[in-house]
Amino acid sequence: MSTIEPASGLGFDEPVPSALLHLLGTLSDPASERGVECAGALPPAGDPALPARAAEAKAALGDRVFILGHHYQRDEVIAFADTTGDSFRLASEAAARPAAEFIVFCGVHFMAESADILTGPTQQVVLPDLAAGCSMADMASLDQVRTCWDTLSELGLADRTVPVVYMNSAAAIKAFTGRHGGTVCTSSNAAQALRWAFAPSDQGGRAADRVLFLPDQHLGRNTAVRDLGLSLSDCVCYDPRRPQGGLTREELANARMLLWKGHCSVHGRFTPACVDEVRARIPGVSVLVHPECTHEVVSKADLVGSTEYIIRTVERAPAGSQWAIGTELNLVRRLAHRHPDQTIAYLDRTVCFCATMNRIDLPHLVMSLESLAAGHVINRVRVDATTAEEARTALDQMLALPGDSTATRRD
Helix, strand or coil, X not given: CEEEECCCCCCCCCCCCCHHHHHXXXXXXXXXXXXXXXXXXXXXXXXXXXXXXXXXXXXXXXXXXXXXXXXXXXXXXXXXXXXEECHHHHHHHHHCCCCCCEXXXXXXXXXXXXXXXXXXXXXXXECCCCCCCCCCHHHCXXXXXXXXXXXXXXXXXXXXXXXXXXXCCCHHHHHHHHHCCCEEECCCCHHHHHHHHHCCHHHCCCCCCEEEEECCHHHHHHHHHHHCCCCHHHEEEECXXXXXXXXXXXXXXXXXXXXXXXXXXXXXXXXXXXXXXXXXXXXXXXXXXXXXXXXXXXXXXXXXXXXXXXXXXXXXXXXXXXXXXXXXXXXXXXXXXXXXCCEEEECCCCCCXXXXXXXXXXXXXXXXXXXXXXCCCCCEEEECHXXXXXXXXXXXXXXXXXXXXXXXXXX
16 A cells, blocks of 8 residues: 655545535545645746746756656656656666655656656655546556455456456556466557456466456456457456446356456547548548557557557657557647657547646646755555555566567558
8 A cells, every 4th residue: 555645734634525515616625635625835837937937946956857758748857857658667767866865757656656666765746636547547446346356256367367468557456466377468569468367377477367457447358359369359348336246157258358447538438430531631641549448449540559659659650640549638739849750639529637637747846846945745645555565566567478569561
């Protein structure tokens, strides 16, 4: 389990008001809105001195601080990042900087947890706004996953089931996976993780009858069908809100992939109609999407791959190339700005940022850096030792997977 240490004075011990009053906006629950209040230290967003203040605080900290910027961050935040990347790459970069006393992770909560797991005991990980979570990661709680596993155990299916958990998950879920002999995966190596899980034990695999893949059903389904050649009928969707996942014993027993009913709110908004519309609007366009998109969208795309793959593909493309990209808008805009000799469009006419990722803005970054420079560590993310050790087991198994990142063209 991870803990968070917000700025003082947030009143987390206040009674939780009525859910209806939350919905109407009459009252708020500070415990569910961590990071929203900042004890008066948050500078106004319109302060023109913010860039200079960030630069000054960063300079004052020097090598004591290392700032990580996820690809989906705002440009104003990326401008101060020491390195950019996807979630696992950034956590690995932090681990490779043992001299940095403070790791300021401009991303979301599960990413900061991973950084804390992989960094040394003398390093402290800071998330500028503790309200920067991940809706996908929140779709799988530890209690729900335990209930699912208990169900599989009662039905005599757990022994031949291997959990494979996406990096976009809480540390507690990664730890559960480590305890049960599974692995973490990224969108780049999900195929390798599934092949390892299904491979015979004499080939170094787990000889699984089935994989419990969580929390993103779309990445699991797309990888199983596109990369491993399984059929859609081999995949069933486990709904943690329904008894036995809403499935019969036969459905659970016969499935090769038990897909957790979770998804990315950004990638899930793209539809086949979006693909059809952009092809009509931009003749000859190549559609490039993330595997968190639905199977129907992925099936219509020309290229499918991780965030890093999307960036590399555009970087290597010749002038005059035309792209419609299905991933978070900040990244698509940044790619369009960096490659003005190419046509780069957002796949959906209705723009959509990652709302939680965008909670990390320049005021929160300035607040974090100035507090560190003044000797105060706020918004620290820490994973307890037991959880960290078990999660590290699953992460180490991922690092031991054979092969490299892949992406495939449409068949």
